[in-house]
Amino acid sequence: MCKELFIDLKAYRQMERQVKRAYPYEACGVMLGHENRVSDVYILENVEDKIIRHAYFSADPLAILKAEKEAKERGLSVTGFYHSHPDRAAGPSEKDREYMIPGMQYVILSVNENGVAGIKGYSKPDTEDVIETVDIEMTVHR
Amino acid sequence: MKVYISATLRNFFERHEELDVTAGSIREILNNLQDEYPDSKKILFDENGTLRNFIQIYAGEDNRTSEDKWDEPLSEGDTILLIPAIAGGAPEESIISDSRRKEVSFDDKEIERFGKHLMLREIGVKGQKRIKASRVVIAGAGALGSAVIQYLAAAGVGTIKVVDFDEVALDNLQSQVIHTTRDLKRPKVASAKDKVKNINRSIVFEAENIKLEADNIADIIDGYDLVIDCTDNYKARYLINDACVLCGIPLVFGAIYQFEGQVGIFNLKDGPCYRCLFPAPPPAGLVPTCSEGGSISPLAGIVGSIQANEALKLIIGIGEHLSGKLLSIDSLYLHSRILNVEKNHSCPLCGSVPTISGVQDFDYDDFCGLKETEEIVIEGFTPEELALRIENGDPITIVDVREPHERAILRFPNAIIIPIGQLARRQNELDPELDTIIICKEGKRSILAINTLREAGYKGPLFNLKGGLDAMKDIVFSHEGAWL
Numbered sequence: 232m233c234k235e236l237f238i239d240l241k242a243y244r245q246m247e248r249q250v251k252r253a254y255p256y257e258a259c260g261v262m263l264g265h266e267n268r269v270s271d272v273y274i275l276e277n278v279e280d281k282i283i284r285h286a287y288f289s290a291d292p293l294a295i296l297k298a299e300k301e302a303k304e305r306g307l308s309v310t311g312f313y314h315s316h317p318d319r320a321a322g323p324s325e326k327d328r329e330y331m332i333p334g335m336q337y338v339i340l341s342v343n344e345n346g347v348a349g350i351k352g353y354s355k356p357d358t359e360d361v362i363e364t365v366d367i368e369m370t371v372h373r
Numbered sequence: 374m375k376v377y378i379s380a381t382l383r384n385f386f387e388r389h390e391e392l393d394v395t396a397g398s399i400r401e402i403l404n405n406l407q408d409e410y411p412d413s414k415k416i417l418f419d420e421n422g423t424l425r426n427f428i429q430i431y432a433g434e435d436n437r438t439s440e441d442k443w444d445e446p447l448s449e450g451d452t453i454l455l456i457p458a459i460a461g462g463a464p465e466e467s468i469i470s471d472s473r474r475k476e477v478s479f480d481d482k483e484i485e486r487f488g489k490h491l492m493l494r495e496i497g498v499k500g501q502k503r504i505k506a507s508r509v510v511i512a513g514a515g516a517l518g519s520a521v522i523q524y525l526a527a528a529g530v531g532t533i534k535v536v537d538f539d540e541v542a543l544d545n546l547q548s549q550v551i552h553t554t555r556d557l558k559r560p561k562v563a564s565a566k567d568k569v570k571n572i573n574r575s576i577v578f579e580a581e582n583i584k585l586e587a588d589n590i591a592d593i594i595d596g597y598d599l600v601i602d603c604t605d606n607y608k609a610r611y612l613i614n615d616a617c618v619l620c621g622i623p624l625v626f627g628a629i630y631q632f633e634g635q636v637g638i639f640n641l642k643d644g645p646c647y648r649c650l651f652p653a654p655p656p657a658g659l660v661p662t663c664s665e666g667g668s669i670s671p672l673a674g675i676v677g678s679i680q681a682n683e684a685l686k687l688i689i690g691i692g693e694h695l696s697g698k699l700l701s702i703d704s705l706y707l708h709s710r711i712l713n714v715e716k717n718h719s720c721p722l723c724g725s726v727p728t729i730s731g732v733q734d735f736d737y738d739d740f741c742g743l744k745e746t747e748e749i750v751i752e753g754f755t756p757e758e759l760a761l762r763i764e765n766g767d768p769i770t771i772v773d774v775r776e777p778h779e780r781a782i783l784r785f786p787n788a789i790i791i792p793i794g795q796l797a798r799r800q801n802e803l804d805p806e807l808d809t810i811i812i813c814k815e816g817k818r819s820i821l822a823i824n825t826l827r828e829a830g831y832k833g834p835l836f837n838l839k840g841g842l843d844a845m846k847d848i849v850f851s852h853e854g855a856w857l
Contacts, residue, residue: 259459275459283494289460292429296456301378307378312459318390319463325471325499327461330427332381334414358415 234363236311236336236352237370238262238269250315250342253277254372257288259314261298262336263307268370269336271307272297287326288314311336312352318343321351328362331355336365376402382428385416388609394453400443416527429458444649447669455527461666467642467690468623469503469600475609477502477531486573487529500689501529507688508532508592511612512585514561515539517627519551520677521684526569528685532577533569536593537561548673585609587732590616593680601625601680607654608741614639614647617734618722621765623687625697626762628678629668634676637714638683640723642718643694648698649717649724654741656735668780672704754810756845762808770809772796774799775842780816783842788812793822797829805833816841 238288249272250258260272275290276299299309312335314327322340323331331337333355341349352365376392384390386409394409396402407414413632419425430438432447447453475792479487479501490496490504509530511521514537522535539651541549541564542558549561556564562580569578581593585604590612594600602613610626617624623641628634633709639646679700697716702709721728726795754762762769773780773788780790791799803809811819816839823835838845 257461257463259461285463287460287462288460292431292454292456293434293457295381295459296454303380312674314459314461316463317545319466322464324462324464327464330460331459332382332457334429335381 235366235368236267236269237368238273238338239271240371241371242272245274246313246338246340247347247348249274250340250348253315253317254282254342254344255274255317257286257315257317258363259288259290259312261295261302261309262311262313263298263302263305264310265302265308267311267336269310270372271302271305272306272313273302276350286319298352304332311338312339315340315342323353323362328355328360331362333357338367374402374449374451375452376406376451376455379454382416382455384706385413387412388411390699395559397446397473397523398430399437399447400446403443404737409675414514417550426461427457427797429456430454431456432636443689467503468687469690471505473506474502475678477505479505483529483598490528495691496689499539499693502528502568503688503690503780504685505531507599508597509684509688510536510600511603512536512609513605514551514565515545515603515605516673516678517629518561518565519549519601520674521570521603521681522551522565523572524678524681525601526572526576529679530576530688532579532597534581534593534597535562535565535578536581536583536585538582538682539564539649554710556588557644566569576802579632581759585739591620591732594622595620597622599625599684601627601684603627603680608737610647612732612737612743615718615722615729618646619730619732625684625687627676628801629672629676630666631668632672634672634679634700634702634704636676636679636695636818637699638687640695641687641694643716644696645837646723648722649720650714652717652721669704670680675702675704675731677700714728751820751837752835753816753839755839756848759810759838760848762810768807770803772803772809772811772822773812774811774818778835785812785842793818793825796822800829800831804832808834808836810836810838812838812842814841815843838851 244341246260248261257277259277260275262269263273264270275285277288278291279287279289302309302365314338319341321339323339335354337353339351340347350367352367353362354365374394374396376394378386378389378392378530394402394405396405404419417428419423422773432451440546464631490501491498507530509525511518511533514522514712519843522533526533537560540558541552541561543557545552546554548656551568552561552564560582562582566578569576583589594616599619600613602610602624604610614624617640624639626639626647634722683694686694697714699712701712701715718724771785771788773785773790774793789802811822813819816837819837819841827836
């Protein structure tokens with residue numbers, strides 16, 4: 232089980248731009264790459280009701296399917312998902328934990344009006360309700 | 374049937390992307406998949422046999438995730454999709470821990486009673502359990518306390534402690550709606566208890582018929598989740614704030630005066646405390662409290678209801694709240710605004726170098742100006758002594774420094790009326806040869822008035838009516854009609 236997640240800086244910048252633009256609402260997307268290396272992101276739309284979108288997110292499952300098919304064409308796979316917590320810490324909520332698919336990587340970005348305030352990685356090794364934290368490292372590829 | 378397995382779930386299907394399953398319905402497909410790939414059982418279903426939240430089932434573009442669609446016949450050309458749902462939410466920031474929430478259960482009656490809460494997505498069963506698990510102290514069973522106690526009891530707070538030393542008086546009934554005429558002269562905590570028990574007998578109600586003091590407050594609030602300040606005086610406010618900071622308990626503050634109210638949350642995590650906003654109280658007597666200044670009946674209901682609402686949000690961990698903010702409401706002109714309250718890093722209590730380390734080692738009477746200073750001895754008459762002087766027909770001057778509305782309630786005959794602000798320049802209206810007695814409602818503003826006159830250079834003898842006109846109420850003059 233990999234306890235480390237490497238995110239390409241360009242992919243991270245994309246995530247950062249998206250969650251800042253979505254603030255004060257939550258934003259979400261798919262991380263693409265190989266195993267524990269994220270080289271690209273696929274932005275998903277937060278389709279929650281607008282009145283609760285500041286604290287909840289969900290995405291259309293068919294959009295996720297589209298993301299994974301496009302990734303396959305480019306020789307990439309889905310490594311996990313990311314989303315933002317506007318004005319809240321980057322810890323997983325109870326609902327976040329319930330929706331974690333075992334083996335996938337999850338990244339949560341804490342965002343406030345000044346930008347990203349924190350980023351943390353998590354994964355669920357198996358179907359037990361146990362969450363492991365994952366160290367995140369930024370990588371630069373020229 | 375062709376079944377497409379999302380890449381995110383493929384590990385549990387031996388990495389197959391597409392499977393051919395002989396089946397006529399979703400239910401049959403799910404059964405066959407579990408037989409063929411035993412690993413998939415635990416990814417598809419939880420320990421109760423319920424489909425996991427993150428699994429979505431489509432037939433073509435038609436969402437068939439809901440179990441009532443599992444037996445619908447499938448058309449031959451459809452591909453069945455097993456794809457993930459992703460969803461989540463920001464963490465709830467409740468002051469009640471998950472472990473305490475999980476210890477709580479509900480019976481059928483409670484499910485019915487709290488149905489209107491349970492149907493709210495933000496509250497639901499989890500939020501209602503947090504409410505039931507919570508233990509809240511309400512300081513003061515007066516006007517604000519009336520609203521706070523009743524709403525928190527109705528909302529289902531499990532343990533309610535009410536602290537109040539006072540008894541129900543007739544003039545309380547104009548705004549303290551938890552008490553009734555039948556409760557006159559009973560301890561306020563007793564009628565509050567009756568009301569709470571009538572709302573919900575299963576609430577644990579703890580009555581403290583005691584005055585909050587520096588040496589008892591820590592014992593009274595320690596171990597509770599939240600304190601709600603419904604008191605009407607500065608001494609109690611600072612006492613409660615300081616004890617909450619030292620015990621690490623968040624505080625929902627509320628105050629009313631005439632037509633205006635304030636609500637704020639202090640000492641929540643790293644938020645500011647009451648002293649960050651008001652480091653010291655105003656000079657004693659300068660600002661009349663609600664009991665002297667009056668207030669319109671429903672104002673306490675408005676402000677107290679907001680306090681109760683803030684308390685519930687903190688308990689459930691939802692919404693935005695007034696930590697680091699002060700809500701100010703004007704009920705006469707219907708203005709409201711929210712002021713930001715910054716944490717003061719030089720706060721003597723919660724700043725980086727605190728100078729107050731205990732409730733005991735701080736003299737509240739002195740701090741709030743309630744202690745008469747030793748250098749200036751203020752002589753006073755007891756109500757009996759004043760009554761005797763009046764009865765004897767002694768030549769004395771009586772100065773009434775009360776507000777016009779207070780005089781309208783109880784006129785004091787043969788008194789000169791001089792507001793405190795005009796005392797210094799109107800001192801020549803007083804005869805320095807005669808004893809001058811200053812009167813007010815509670816005998817505190819009169820002390821301020823005497824100090825003001827002395828500072829302005831008045832040399833004649835000045836006396837304070839001890840305890841004010843409140844203490845004079847029970848005095849009966851022999852020729853009543855001529856006097857009061």
